[in-house]
Amino acid sequence: xxxxxxxxxxxxxxxxxxxxxxxxxxxxxxxxxxxxxxxxxxxxxxxxxxxxxxxxxxxxxxxxxxxxxxxxxxxxxxxxxxxxxxxxxxxxxxxxxxxxxxxxxxxxxxxxxxxxxxxxxxxxxxxxxxxxxxxxxxxxxxxxxxxxxxxxxxxxxxxxxxxxxxxxxxxxxxxxxxxxxxxxxx
Amino acid sequence: xxxxxxxxxxxxxxxxxxxxxxxxxxxxxxxxxxxxxxxxxxxxxxxxxxxxxxxxxxxxxxxxxxxxxxxxxxxxxxxxxxxxxxxxxxxxxxxxxxxxxxxxxxxxxxxxxxxxxxxxxxxxxxxxxxxxxxxxx
Numbered sequence: 443x444x445x446x447x448x449x450x451x452x453x454x455x456x457x458x459x460x461x462x463x464x465x466x467x468x469x470x471x472x473x474x475x476x477x478x479x480x481x482x483x484x485x486x487x488x489x490x491x492x493x494x495x496x497x498x499x500x501x502x503x504x505x506x507x508x509x510x511x512x513x514x515x516x517x518x519x520x521x522x523x524x525x526x527x528x529x530x531x532x533x534x535x536x537x538x539x540x541x542x543x544x545x546x547x548x549x550x551x552x553x554x555x556x557x558x559x560x561x562x563x564x565x566x567x568x569x570x571x572x573x574x575x576x577x578x579x580x581x582x583x584x585x586x587x588x589x590x591x592x593x594x595x596x597x598x599x600x601x602x603x604x605x606x607x608x609x610x611x612x613x614x615x616x617x618x619x620x621x622x623x624x625x626x627x628x
Numbered sequence: 629x630x631x632x633x634x635x636x637x638x639x640x641x642x643x644x645x646x647x648x649x650x651x652x653x654x655x656x657x658x659x660x661x662x663x664x665x666x667x668x669x670x671x672x673x674x675x676x677x678x679x680x681x682x683x684x685x686x687x688x689x690x691x692x693x694x695x696x697x698x699x700x701x702x703x704x705x706x707x708x709x710x711x712x713x714x715x716x717x718x719x720x721x722x723x724x725x726x727x728x729x730x731x732x733x734x735x736x737x738x739x740x741x742x743x744x745x746x747x748x749x750x751x752x753x754x755x756x757x758x759x760x761x762x763x764x765x
Contacts (some may be wrong), residue, residue, distance in 0.1 A: 450650070455670045456672065459674040467635060468698075470694055471634075479753040480757070483753055491754075492760070508637055510647070511637060513733070516645070516693040516737040518654045518736075520737035520738065523643065524757075528749070534664075551716075559741055568744070570723060571744045577720025578748075579751065580717075581720055581752075583752075588717060591726075594674055595658040606710035606714065607710040616722075618719045622719075
């Protein structure tokens with residue numbers, strides 16, 4: 443296996459994510475990516491509209507630097523460490539193609555049917571991106587965290603609220619894929 | 629110097645997200661189709677190590693680098709906000725195929741369309757802040 447170029451298996455990625463969390467704890471911070479969205483609202487002047495955004499966002503600058511790092515990490519990995527294809531279960535790939543006309547599994551990292559810039563002129567594609575992003579932002583703040591804050595940090599600390607949130611993540615995800623996808627994409 | 633370490637942590641995290649394919653829409657779809665162990669293995673192994681590590685930190689009262697308590701505060705008790713908020717998050721996660729960490733990673737990987745997703749996530753956060761007092765918590 444070529445570790446630099448091949449996709450990393452779960453037993454390498456999982457422990458490295460745990461390591462990321464421990465390093466952040468060690469430097470006196472915590473692992474949580476969605477709180478940056480609130481910080482960005484505050485920087486943009488959202489405190490004028492709600493007290494929820496009236497906090498010392500300067501104390502959160504460290505996390506924006508982590509975000510900047512994640513952007514750079516994505517650039518490095520996609521340009522120098524990957525052929526930018528994702529091989530999923532062939533049955534799932536086949537199902538995506540027959541049911542929804544998404545034929546790019548195994549050939550791309552994200553489906554161009556949804557993420558190619560030229561498809562932004564398609565109102566239904568644009569609606570999927572806007573609605574998806576909106577629910578991620580709204581839901582993460584409502585639930586007080588996202589995959590990193592609840593599923594990794596919160597559950598590692600054996601917190602019941604995080605377990606409830608993660609159960610919610612999966613209910614929402616399963617409803618979307620199994621009940622709503624057939625309505626949205628076919 | 630401190631900021632350089634945060635930047636390094638971010639780069640490290642971004643590479644892991646991209647290389648593990650956890651930032652791929654396909655992997656999220658496959659996870660919710662129970663088509664592969666991959667995503668469950670990533671979250672499960674991170675969690676197993678996380679649980680053991682946090683117990684060790686607590687048992688031995690290990691402090692952070694500047695001598696303060698580590699950030700392991702319990703969250704407020706509630707069911708409604710975590711369940712409803714969680715479900716809304718899950719709907720978006722499966723639709724956009726990206727959660728907040730991977731969104732930034734994909735922006736760095738050059739997917740212009742993900743900027744629409746990020747902007748919408750910021751808008752979603754903003755709307756939550758506006759109407760939060762009317763929602764059950």
